[in-house]
Amino acid sequence: MSRIAVLGAGSWGTTLAIHLAANRHQVALWGRDRNEIGRIDATRENAKFLPGIPLPEQVKVRAELEPAIEGAEIVVYAVPSQAIREISSRASAAGASGIPVCVAKGLEHGTLARMSEVLAATLQDRHSVVLTGPSHAEEVSRGIPTSVVSASDDAARAETVQAAFNSARFRVYTNDDVIGCEIGGALKNVIAIAAGVCDGIGFGDNTKGALLTRGLAEIARLGVSLGARRETFFGLAGMGDLIATAMSRHSRNRAVGERLGRGETLDHVLASMTMVAEGVHTARAARDMGRRQGVELPITDQVCAVLFEGRAPREALQSLMTRDPKRED
Amino acid sequence: MSRIAVLGAGSWGTTLAIHLAANRHQVALWGRDRNEIGRIDATRENAKFLPGIPLPEQVKVRAELEPAIEGAEIVVYAVPSQAIREISSRASAAGASGIPVCVAKGLEHGTLARMSEVLAATLQDRHSVVLTGPSHAEEVSRGIPTSVVSASDDAARAETVQAAFNSARFRVYTNDDVIGCEIGGALKNVIAIAAGVCDGIGFGDNTKGALLTRGLAEIARLGVSLGARRETFFGLAGMGDLIATAMSRHSRNRAVGERLGRGETLDHVLASMTMVAEGVHTARAARDMGRRQGVELPITDQVCAVLFEGRAPREALQSLMTRDPKRED
Numbered sequence: 001m002s003r004i005a006v007l008g009a010g011s012w013g014t015t016l017a018i019h020l021a022a023n024r025h026q027v028a029l030w031g032r033d034r035n036e037i038g039r040i041d042a043t044r045e046n047a048k049f050l051p052g053i054p055l056p057e058q059v060k061v062r063a064e065l066e067p068a069i070e071g072a073e074i075v076v077y078a079v080p081s082q083a084i085r086e087i088s089s090r091a092s093a094a095g096a097s098g099i100p101v102c103v104a105k106g107l108e109h110g111t112l113a114r115m116s117e118v119l120a121a122t123l124q125d126r127h128s129v130v131l132t133g134p135s136h137a138e139e140v141s142r143g144i145p146t147s148v149v150s151a152s153d154d155a156a157r158a159e160t161v162q163a164a165f166n167s168a169r170f171r172v173y174t175n176d177d178v179i180g181c182e183i184g185g186a187l188k189n190v191i192a193i194a195a196g197v198c199d200g201i202g203f204g205d206n207t208k209g210a211l212l213t214r215g216l217a218e219i220a221r222l223g224v225s226l227g228a229r230r231e232t233f234f235g236l237a238g239m240g241d242l243i244a245t246a247m248s249r250h251s252r253n254r255a256v257g258e259r260l261g262r263g264e265t266l267d268h269v270l271a272s273m274t275m276v277a278e279g280v281h282t283a284r285a286a287r288d289m290g291r292r293q294g295v296e297l298p299i300t301d302q303v304c305a306v307l308f309e310g311r312a313p314r315e316a317l318q319s320l321m322t323r324d325p326k327r328e329d
Numbered sequence: 330m331s332r333i334a335v336l337g338a339g340s341w342g343t344t345l346a347i348h349l350a351a352n353r354h355q356v357a358l359w360g361r362d363r364n365e366i367g368r369i370d371a372t373r374e375n376a377k378f379l380p381g382i383p384l385p386e387q388v389k390v391r392a393e394l395e396p397a398i399e400g401a402e403i404v405v406y407a408v409p410s411q412a413i414r415e416i417s418s419r420a421s422a423a424g425a426s427g428i429p430v431c432v433a434k435g436l437e438h439g440t441l442a443r444m445s446e447v448l449a450a451t452l453q454d455r456h457s458v459v460l461t462g463p464s465h466a467e468e469v470s471r472g473i474p475t476s477v478v479s480a481s482d483d484a485a486r487a488e489t490v491q492a493a494f495n496s497a498r499f500r501v502y503t504n505d506d507v508i509g510c511e512i513g514g515a516l517k518n519v520i521a522i523a524a525g526v527c528d529g530i531g532f533g534d535n536t537k538g539a540l541l542t543r544g545l546a547e548i549a550r551l552g553v554s555l556g557a558r559r560e561t562f563f564g565l566a567g568m569g570d571l572i573a574t575a576m577s578r579h580s581r582n583r584a585v586g587e588r589l590g591r592g593e594t595l596d597h598v599l600a601s602m603t604m605v606a607e608g609v610h611t612a613r614a615a616r617d618m619g620r621r622q623g624v625e626l627p628i629t630d631q632v633c634a635v636l637f638e639g640r641a642p643r644e645a646l647q648s649l650m651t652r653d654p655k656r657e658d
Binding site for chain 2 (some may be wrong): 133134135136139140142144145146147149168169171173174175203204205206207208209210212213216217234235236239240241242243244247248250317318321322323326327328
């Protein structure tokens, strides 16, 4: 039994807090929106992001960072990727000292930093843990069997986090390839947007099978250029998460693509969403990173063209699917 | 423009015959059921397997093998895997001499032979071509963008077949790893049954993401032990086909698993199907092959236990998803 702080009271943060309480930890759940946090504490339910699931008694809801992180052996960062720098800076100033676990999947705008790089800068801690893999919050909260990865270059920390989170229906495997796990988690949201476009314009499973195959190859190319191991992309943090995201009705990123494919504008789609679609932010950062690394990312490029340059989704997809055929490699 | 014979008038054979005619080839479509073939020729439609799609004039429907294969530069074997030996033997006796292209995905019962090994024996031709990848017939016949692989250890033949089949919406890539392409195509049907069980008992995308990841690793292990290249399994013939099959409502193998997961018996499921679910035959052959090669195939073993030993589907799935966690590799 440990003291664990979960920073971020969205659907994933709330789900993990409830899961950790079921694993008999003492959990503090912190959110930045005081009104929201007050409502969650009063009703013992996160009606906005996880309706119908009661918060167990062991989850203490906190509006202030200090009491949330005080004595916490593990601090889980469960805010959107573009907010990780700010929230981890505040946590650092508030004295956070436990093992940092990042569950946000993305790349930072502008700096192109991976989340562990952001935490290294803000927390002065170069050995954070990445918890990633195919894990829709809605399903974890219903007890659907789920398998994830606890990745760190500090093996003892990866195992501590594994032990804290593991349960019969939430299996945690360790891995030491932090870069691979982070790139897999971030980039799959971009490919999921492309898969959604595929759905929106009425293409089929044949198209998606081919698109995801090329998408994973593209993710792996970028990751390997950054020092990741190729095998990581064929594990839970790569292929597993990509499939779960790109095929699921739960995925916000796939849904963004589907609506674009049906002809809605990006502004219209984003205005109607209560949750962040990480892939929209990550697409641009991934494209810039590909250029920096000299790695071709044709699907990412087309997703950016659709998102930011008004390219017609059908044209973008067709240009990907009708290249001159040659050898498969 | 070539003369091409398509042996087998099921949904895939008929779809390929129509596709090849659209590519301006002279196509002969042969089927073993004379009554069925007579109906197809009279109505110019395969009402049983591909309703609503008219056969173009360039497709000649044949009830006899000799005129079908006479002068054919390419002979496509589009019968179920367990019938490949018989049909190719008959084609050989009837004088077939064109490039043999196999589109059946499976392993032969008893002999555990791959389809190219069967053709090598019956046709005395060790350099057949495998055409495989994510390609549901229903989608190809509607012009949905599809990408497949033409694999042979004879590069010139792989390219001839590529040129014959390639079109704007049916992209053909060459590959020289015949073993990998065959094992990927055969085994994905077994994993698709497991994915269907997952659907049938109400598990979610998290579970399927993890299951398919392990499934592909299992397929690759077996393939590599037989001499295949690992990379092949992360291409169209491996991951691409696995995703399209395991996630699709078109897949008969996934559907078998789903119905088993809902509690139907195998006899009941099979009695109600007009088309063959290849995975049911392949599961047992794959299990035997794994034992012969000394390779662990935990998902295949559980699929066999459900199919042939009356194991409860939920128990089988749960035993796969709740193993003791350790390192991901």
